[in-house]
Amino acid sequence: MIVSKMCFLWGRYPHFLMVVQGLAMDRLKEKILTDGYVIGSEILKVDSFLNHQIDVELTLEVGKEFARLFKDSGATKILTVETSGIPAAYATALAMGNLPLVFAKKTVPSTMTDNTYMAPVKSFTKGTLSAIRVAADYLKKEDKVLIIDDFLATGQASLGLLDLVRQAGAKCVGIGTVIEKEWQGGHRRLEELGYRVESLAIITSIEDGVVKFK
Numbered sequence: 001m002i003v004s005k006m007c008f009l010w011g012r013y014p015h016f017l018m019v020v021q022g023l024a025m026d027r028l029k030e031k032i033l034t035d036g037y038v039i040g041s042e043i044l045k046v047d048s049f050l051n052h053q054i055d056v057e058l059t060l061e062v063g064k065e066f067a068r069l070f071k072d073s074g075a076t077k078i079l080t081v082e083t084s085g086i087p088a089a090y091a092t093a094l095a096m097g098n099l100p101l102v103f104a105k106k107t108v109p110s111t112m113t114d115n116t117y118m119a120p121v122k123s124f125t126k127g128t129l130s131a132i133r134v135a136a137d138y139l140k141k142e143d144k145v146l147i148i149d150d151f152l153a154t155g156q157a158s159l160g161l162l163d164l165v166r167q168a169g170a171k172c173v174g175i176g177t178v179i180e181k182e183w184q185g186g187h188r189r190l191e192e193l194g195y196r197v198e199s200l201a202i203i204t205s206i207e208d209g210v211v212k213f214k
């Protein structure tokens with residue numbers, strides 16, 4: 001009954017689907033405003049729903065939105081970096097038809113062989129330089145990779161992941177981030193390199209504890 005009503009609405013009002021999707025992303029912005037916690041004017045803490053405690057329902061909506069945005073990208077694999085990128089990347093992989101999800105590791109487990117790709121990444125939040133690694137078995141030259149991460153700030157994490165894709169001889173077909181802090185320049189930097197970048201909530205400023213969206 002509900003399904004037939006929805007079909008009727010989509011047929012009659014083609015913008016209805018977009019409105020429903022818009023509402024889900026409005027919920028993300030609302031959650032940022034109600035549950036986010038600002039540290040100075042550069043860092044937003046969303047540990048209570050995105051990257052420590054997880055709002056699973058919202059994360060699944062995030063995945064569906066990325067799947068909609070990148071449906072024509074031809075992606076065959078989702079790539080992210082541990083740990084905080086994994087929930088959104090997982091939801092996206094599921095929404096895109098159970099694509100394989102690979103996450104780059106920040107530590108080297110004893111089970112990881114020498115046959116790995118490695119790239120240095122400067123952490124935005126810690127200011128430290130670390131290496132991220134993916135086993136060569138899981139990134140192949142025929143892969144069309146969609147990169148998903150929780151935040152886009154200066155773009156260093158994405159650049160590191162792009163380096164791994166390049167080493168594998170694979171192709172990056174897009175970069176999706178849940179929250180972008182626009183003024184930190186990552187989006188522009190990645191677009192200038194020729195990549196398509198989509199962010200679900202774009203913050204234009206954090207001033208006196210107030211978060212403003214685009």
Ligand code: 5GP
Binds near residue numbers: 045051149150
């Ligand atoms: P970028 O490499 O683009 O400068 O920063 C993105 C990475 O740093 C993301 O993987 C994310 O984990 C972390 N990050 C950047 N800004 C923030 C922030 O405001 N809050 C949190 N929690 N993580 C951030």
